[in-house]
Amino acid sequence: MKFLILLFLLTQMALAQDFKQEAPKVAESLKKNLMGNLQRELKENGTLKAIDFCHTEVTKLGSKTNQEFKGKYQFGRTSHKIRNSKNEPQDWILPYLEKFQNKKQTDEGTASFYHKTKQGELIYVEPLWTAPMCLQCHGDNISKNVKTELLKRYPTDKAQNFKVGDFRGFIWVKEK
Template identity: 35%
Template sequence: MKKHAVLALLCGIPLTQVTAGDLEQRAEQSRTVVKEFAGALKAELKSALKQGGPLQAITVCGTTAPAIARQQSLKHGWHIDRTSLKLRNPDKAPDSWEKSVLKKFETRKEAGENLAKMEYFEVVEQNGRKEFRYMKAIPTAEKPCLACHGTNIKPNIAAALDKRYPDDQARGFKAGDIRGAFSITQPM
C-alpha cells in the first residue's frame, strides 16, 4: 500500500478522496506527455516543411499527428488528443467539458494571461467514474502555423485543404491566437 494511502487510513480520510498531491502528480505527468507530443509533432512538421513545403506537410499533419496521439494514448493508457473551437479535422470535436475549458481559455487570454503556460485540470465524474482531465492551450505562432491556419493561405495549399477538409474552420488565425488545446483524460 502506498504511504499516502496508509496515512489516509490512519487519519480516517476516505480513500476515494483525491488528494492535492495526487492531482499535482497527475498534472505533472500530463505536462510531460504534452511536451513529448508537441515536441514530436513540431519535429515532424519541421522536417516535412523542409522537404516538401506546406503542401506535403498537410499529409504529415493529417496522418502523423493522429498517429502520435494514438501511440501516446496506448503507451500511457490515457486518452490524448488535440481539439479546438475551430476545427480542421471534424473527428477532433471537443466534448462539453473540453468546449467549456476552451472558452475559459479565450476569456483568460482576453484578460491578458500568457498562453505559454495556460492549462486547466480537474477531476470529473462521468457515469459514476472519476477521471482526471487536463488541457493545455496551443498558441498560434506566425511561423509555420499561419501558412496553413492564417488568413492569406496560398491558393495551392488552400485547394489541398479544401479537398481533404471540406468543412475546414481552422483558418483566419493570427499569431498569438489560441489555435486549440491538447487534451488528456486519465482514468482514476
C-alpha cells in the first residue's frame, strides 16, 4: 500500500513537472503568433484595420496554438483594465492583478508564476507588458479615428492610457 501511495505521488510530481516545462512554451507560442502577425498587420494595413485583427485573428491564432499542443491546454488573456468583457478576470486571478497593476516591467518580483487551485491544479501565469507598438491602441495618445472605432466596438473599454513598460495584463495557461 505504501508503495502504491509513493508511486501515485511520484506520478503526480512527474505530471506537474511536465506541465511546468510545457506551459511557458504554450504562452510563448501565443505571443509569438500574435506579436509577429500584429506587427505585420500594423505595417501593411494600418492601425484601424489591425483592430479587426486583434479581435478575430486572436481566436484563430489560439486554435493554431491549440493544435500545436494537441488540445491539451486551456488559455486566455485578462487584465485589470479590460477592453473586451469576454476577457473579464476570474476570481482566482484578482489578487495577482491587484499585486501587479502598478508594477513596471523592470520592477522586482514580476516574473511568471504558478497558481495552485483549491483542487490542486496548476495554472501558469505570465505577465504582459506594454511595448511601444501597443500604444497605438492602448496608449494615452490614440489617434482620433482609432479612438472612435474602439469606442464603437467596445463602449466600456478601459484598456487605454498605458505607457511603455506598464503592466498590461496576464496570459494564463491551464491543463484541460
